[in-house]
Amino acid sequence: MSMRAWLMNISLVDGWFPATLFSITAVLAAILLGIAIWEMVDGSRGGGKRAIAVVACPMVIAVIAGIVGLVIAWLLSDVFVVFGVELGPRVIAWAGCGCAIVGFAVSHVMLHRGVLRAVAVILVVCAVFSTATGIDQAYGEYATIGSLFGQDSYREADLTGMAKRSDLISVTQWRQEAADGSISDIPAHGEVSKVNIPATTSHFEARQALVYLPPAALVTAKHKPALPVILMMSGQPGSPGRVFAAGGIQTMMDDYAQHHGGLAPIVIAADQLGDDSHNTLCVDSPVYGKALTYLTKDVVDWVKTNLPAAWQAQDWAIAGFSQGATCSLQIGANHPNLFGTIIPTGSELKPTNGSESSMISRFFHGDRTAYEKQIPINAIRNHAPSNQTLVIGAGERDRESVRNVELIAPVAQQEGMHVTAVESLGNAHDWHAVRDTLRYGLVVFGYNTGLSDAKPKLADYPNLKRITI
Incomplete structure (x- = not known):
């Protein structure tokens, strides 16, 4: 099997790819949160107010972004029924979770420089793809990467x-x-x-x-x-x-x-x-x-x-x-x-x-x-x-x-x-x-x-x- 065929046949609904993507997203978020907490503890000992803000600000933004994501998804799904059907609680939950992680990551992009900013940028990307993958798993719509592009392995x-x-x-x-x-x-x-x-x-x-x-x-x-x-x-x-x-x-x-x-x-x-x-x-x-x-x-x-x-x-x-x-x-x-x-x-x-x-x-x-x-x-x-x-x-x-x-x-x-x-x-x-x-x-x-x-x-x-x- 060629590399391209292997790539197109990677499963989006189960297996190693979604598990790896979710794991990377979780690890990156944990790294940022852990470093922020360490800075807060170390900074509080020295009376630094910025160190406390490094933790408080991203967490507050994450909560606000998550709530906004949940509300928007709920309005589109259950109130205005924009898509003709209700999206379902799993999809709405993924929308809220994704917005929360993106908000958390973006705030760290604004607060940090260097390596930590790069980690935050990568987290933004991973959060978007993780959310899309989670929503796809909820629907079961796209089984493989190839199916996203209308490709399949069926022979004529x-x-x-x-x-x-x-x-x-x-x-x-x-x-x-x-x-x-x-x-x-x-x-x-x-x-x-x-x-x-x-x-x-x-x-x-x-x-x-x-x-x-x-x-x-x-x-x-x-x-x-x-x-x-x-x-x-x-x-x-x-x-x-x-x-x-x-x-x-x-x-x-x-x-x-x-x-x-x-x-x-x-x-x-x-x-x-x-x-x-x-x-x-x-x-x-x-x-x-x-x-x-x-x-x-x-x-x-x-x-x-x-x-x-x-x-x-x-x-x-x-x-x-x-x-x-x-x-x-x-x-x-x-x-x-x-x-x-x-x-x-x-x-x-x-x-x-x-x-x-x-x-x-x-x-x-x-x-x-x-x-x-x-x-x-x-x-x-x-x-x-x-x-x-x-x-x-x-x-x-x-x-x-x-x-x-x-x-x-x-x-x-x-x-x-x-x-x-x-x-x-x-x-x-x-x-x-x-x-x-x-x-x-x-x-x-x-x-x-x-x-x-x-x-x-x-x-x-x-x-x-x-x-x-």
Whole structure:
């Protein structure tokens, strides 16, 4: 591995790098504080007032800066909701802590010269990076340094025609053959590839998709199982790569496959945005093009034609986070003929891009009825009764999304859906909550599609709490 590749693959969420960064920040702060206290003690013996100020001033500034950081973060998050969602207590705490350390360091820059000033300057830099890393860990958004720059290590592949429909057998048949020893070359891990999914019908300008193929799809035997499929979408801003890196998809699916004889769903992270800055609302519109047709026609048809994928709606799930969660709900509910399971985390109550009147004018040619059909609750009611499965989740500390779940889930249950509503304990509007919800949704989906005979039990997932509906 080259030095550049090694650097890009350094983890930001765990491992040696964040631990080292946090440690350096703490040590530098301790050095400045220790020297200041020593100077104060030594100076007080000689009656020096400046020595006392060297300790008192930085500490007072640190407290004031920390409080200001906490208040500003709280106002942006919970009062003005500038980012559309609450940031969560961990992020707010990191903002306050970061401001306190920066204030402490800057005051030492002003008070000292020479080596101590240099230490203080380095502490400012380390404090900023430590705060950013801590916030990233809270969200689980950027897994590696490379992901900050939109880079990843996934290889490009042409999966066109990798499976012939005539060679596919049912999951039940495949499990029987595997039990009989007829299939012996099951790989230990699945593979993730970048693919170009042609926008043949929609002409939507999508970025490359990512495809996870489980071990059972990679065997060299002629017969492969017709596997269930999960169509997964990021939030906005976001990308297919973010789904896999932040969502931990490959690790999660490989772990499932290891416990189920190489069987796991195929996962498609398709691009519903076209660009990080675009919020397409996952509809066909004159603004960003036919995102809905791309997802429900081009992507679905390509998967069914080229991959060892099952065709029935009961074998397909649609999932997503934040904006992608809203998309999964509105698309899943509006297309029960395509998706039998819906797994959203952190969904909005309705698609949102600007004011409602502006959105209806720009995206729906002024047709309010067309917009209303995309609101998840309306979509659920419009296609009732439904036999779909809904596993809907939110982070415990993402109060708005929890309220949304509490409004959506009862309607879905009333209209016939098989609903499990959960909150991810200790998490907010972040990818940690996504992983918790998706992990349970995976076992529900696997049981419903015959990948496993073990009936899912929410009690086996201690980080999830059922939301009463």
